[in-house]
Amino acid sequence: MQISSRFTIAVHILECIKYFEGRNAITSEFLAGSIGVNAVIIRRIISQLKAAGLVSVERGKTGIISARNLDDVTLYDVYSAVEAVSSDGLFHFHANPNPKCPVGKNIHDILDGTLREIQNSFEERMRSVKLKDLKPVTLDITE
Amino acid sequence: MQISSRFTIAVHILECIKYFEGRNAITSEFLAGSIGVNAVIIRRIISQLKAAGLVSVERGKTGIISARNLDDVTLYDVYSAVEAVSSDGLFHFHANPNPKCPVGKNIHDILDGTLREIQNSFEERMRSVKLKDLKPVTLDITE
């Protein structure tokens, strides 16, 4: 399977905040327009980003979403905020290997450590990229 | 989301072949018993492994699945055989970013390269592990 689009949507949201903060009122409706999904989807993801401490929302104030230190947010911060993988791990294991089979009995022993290492290096790779490392948004001077 | 259990099932299958080849008749029914899933699931995955050149099936011969050079098969070989990720990539991108928004217009430019690199290093990590690098199956001398 693929990592859900919640992740790219969340990065898109943060890039919008970086770009528009102070210039436009950033509402879920506004973000939905830029991203091309329903505003409720945006609000749910915003909730997750808020829970992770990446953004904060001043309620009632005609739609302002303010953030903090977004440049140093890593892709892992975003990923772990919106993806519910943490509990089960990246790899989905078949649930009922047969303990009466010598292979079935040992399959977790055979695989768990290595799969965990692969997951760890994947997450480490995500941690090594900060938002400021991404290609900057090309400024459109005609607008 | 998670990588589907097809991957761990496929590794389990290959470990069974390594362990039982020459000792037991290896049928989809037999494998289903060790792995704890339906035999049709096994047959479907066997088809994929066969298409990837990892195993071969001598049909009709009272259930024998023979393989080749399994020790040097990498986890990536198995992963790419059973996971349909190749076309879309590891990350699912939201489909309709707004080209009229400066961020929406550039979001692919901002992210695609970096996400591709992360996917590449993930796959490279999988390529670095061969089946013979996994923990060996503990031999049960009482059987």
Added chain:
DNA sequence: GGCAATGTAACACAAAATATTACAGGAGGA
């Protein structure tokens, strides 16, 4: 020919992601 196993189609079901409508509640501004 009979038997055992594969290869696949067809269908059912569950889980997750995504979309949509609805509405209660907070806060600023007239």
Added chain:
DNA sequence: TCCTCCTGTAATATTTTGTGTTACATTGCC
């Protein structure tokens, strides 16, 4: 104060993917 805008969240629907199951044609050994 009242109006309006926006958030937060529930409820529900739809789609997609993964998984389970039954059925059956086909293959090749005995």
